[in-house]
Amino acid sequence: MFFRPAACLALAGASLTSLPACTTAADVQTARLTVSEEQRPFVTVDEAKVAIVGASLIDGSGTASRDDQTILMENGKIAWVGKTADAPIDGHRRIDGRGATVIPGIVGMHDHLHRPGTPFTAFSSTRLWLAGGVTAVQTAGAAEAERELELARAIEEDGALGPEIFASAPYVTGPGGNGPMTKPKSEQEARAFVREWAAKGVSWFKLYRHTEPAIASAIINEAHRLGLRTTGHLCSISYGKAAEMGIDRVEHGLNAMADFVEGRSEGECVSNRAAIDALEMDDRRLIALVDTLVRNDVVVGSTLPIIESGYPARIHIDARSLDALSPDERARAEAAREAGRSITDEERKRTARYTKIAAFERLFAQRGGTLVTGPDPGRHIVPGYGNQRAAELLYEAGFTIPEVIRIMTANGAETLGAGDRIGRIAVGYEADIVLLEGNLVKDASAINRPRIVFSNGLGYDPTALARAASGQVGIR
Numbered sequence: 150m151f152f153r154p155a156a157c158l159a160l161a162g163a164s165l166t167s168l169p170a171c172t173t174a175a176d177v178q179t180a181r182l183t184v185s186e187e188q189r190p191f192v193t194v195d196e197a198k199v200a201i202v203g204a205s206l207i208d209g210s211g212t213a214s215r216d217d218q219t220i221l222m223e224n225g226k227i228a229w230v231g232k233t234a235d236a237p238i239d240g241h242r243r244i245d246g247r248g249a250t251v252i253p254g255i256v257g258m259h260d261h262l263h264r265p266g267t268p269f270t271a272f273s274s275t276r277l278w279l280a281g282g283v284t285a286v287q288t289a290g291a292a293e294a295e296r297e298l299e300l301a302r303a304i305e306e307d308g309a310l311g312p313e314i315f316a317s318a319p320y321v322t323g324p325g326g327n328g329p330m331t332k333p334k335s336e337q338e339a340r341a342f343v344r345e346w347a348a349k350g351v352s353w354f355k356l357y358r359h360t361e362p363a364i365a366s367a368i369i370n371e372a373h374r375l376g377l378r379t380t381g382h383l384c385s386i387s388y389g390k391a392a393e394m395g396i397d398r399v400e401h402g403l404n405a406m407a408d409f410v411e412g413r414s415e416g417e418c419v420s421n422r423a424a425i426d427a428l429e430m431d432d433r434r435l436i437a438l439v440d441t442l443v444r445n446d447v448v449v450g451s452t453l454p455i456i457e458s459g460y461p462a463r464i465h466i467d468a469r470s471l472d473a474l475s476p477d478e479r480a481r482a483e484a485a486r487e488a489g490r491s492i493t494d495e496e497r498k499r500t501a502r503y504t505k506i507a508a509f510e511r512l513f514a515q516r517g518g519t520l521v522t523g524p525d526p527g528r529h530i531v532p533g534y535g536n537q538r539a540a541e542l543l544y545e546a547g548f549t550i551p552e553v554i555r556i557m558t559a560n561g562a563e564t565l566g567a568g569d570r571i572g573r574i575a576v577g578y579e580a581d582i583v584l585l586e587g588n589l590v591k592d593a594s595a596i597n598r599p600r601i602v603f604s605n606g607l608g609y610d611p612t613a614l615a616r617a618a619s620g621q622v623g624i625r
């Protein structure tokens with residue numbers, strides 16, 4: 150149950166005597182949604198009935214954009230979608246959508262509440278997610294799991310500022326793995342870990358690079374027994390083996406794939422860089438592996454923004470991200486940008502690896518795989534803007550704009566088990582809607598220009614949200 154702002158507006162057809170006490174005959178048409186004190190500075194639209202009129206619509210289904218569409222929102226839900234000439238707009242606040250594009254709220258699927266050096270980033274992340282059009286996130290691993298759960302509940306139940314959060318348990322790894330992560334010593338201990346965090350309310354478990362196969366299998370099986378899901382940034386376990394175990398998702402696509410490392414034993418984590426460099430997209434082994442993932446319903450988590458950030462020849466740092474970074478992180482980002490202006494021929498050749506990583510994601514989707522995406526914040530990649538960069542990179546990789554939006558919205562929602570209420574612009578869905586300046590099909594950069602971001606019907610000002618987070622990314 151997600152927090153839905155209450156409205157004083159009675160149901161259609163109710164008599165005046167049945168209206169809530171806060172509503173009179175004179176103000177029925179201006180009833181407003183409840184706005185918390187934390188939300189108030191950023192909300193510009195709080196009417197219970199709102200119409201976005203005359204916009205281009207990309208609804209999240211993957212179908213082509215439709216022009217001159219009107220979307221009606223009532224009490225935090227989508228009530229009507231169709232041609233403007235047919236829209237029953239009377240009684241709604243009208244927002245001019247001509248020349249603009251409407252998409253569903255972005256569902257971020259690798260959107261940590263931490264980054265290197267900063268274990269919990271709630272203040273900046275919640276504001277920048279909404280500023281970037283992100284209305285739901287799956288964190289894909291928690292550094293501060295208890296605090297993450299507390300924040301998710303506060304947003305759901307108390308009107309705290311932020312998108313809907315599908316919380317993660319602490320990371321699981323194995324011998325040689327990162328020190329702060331959980332390292333179960335037995336299958337029994339692994340299963341007990343799952344039960345403990347399931348009882349606390351997490352919905353996902355993440356396996357990290359050094360997890361032992363037997364431990365991974367125990368985590369996956371126990372999570373599934375409890376109706377929960379698993380993902381992995383793998384290394385010690387091949388994708389093929391993980392698919393056999395029943396893992397729900399693998400992160401970072403080709404970048405973390407160990408299946409073709411020569412001489413590697415299952416359970417061993419070694420570098421896969423040479424194997425990726427030698428691999429071609431038409432390799433029969435790769436095609437067979439992709440088909441195995443698809444056959445076993447394994448979702449691939451795309452994280453192209455953080456991967457791109459590791460290649461100086463592709464350095465991409467926009468002014469908005471620089472403004473959001475703390476002084477120390479901004480200095481590092483500016484140094485990286487400067488280094489990217491004088492790269493070597495060897496570095497340019499190495500960048501071909503990024504091209505393969507992006508091409509793998511297109512191949513996976515073409516063969517029927519479900520791709521989801523998130524930025525994996527770190528370096529100069531920040532929440533919200535990183536999600537927008539993911540859209541541009543998927544478009545660059547060969548996906549159409551409607552395909553990109555489906556990956557970023559409906560695919561994520563369906564993977565979360567929430568595809569019946571978020572991730573689409575359709576009647577009955579939650580009013581999570583982004584109004585973008587410009588025609589997104591004609592100009593992919595329009596993804597970076599949200600005018601209003603609606604979350605459960607409340608319309609947020611992206612500029613005000615970004616201003617509040619200025620200089621905060623990376624602050625402890």
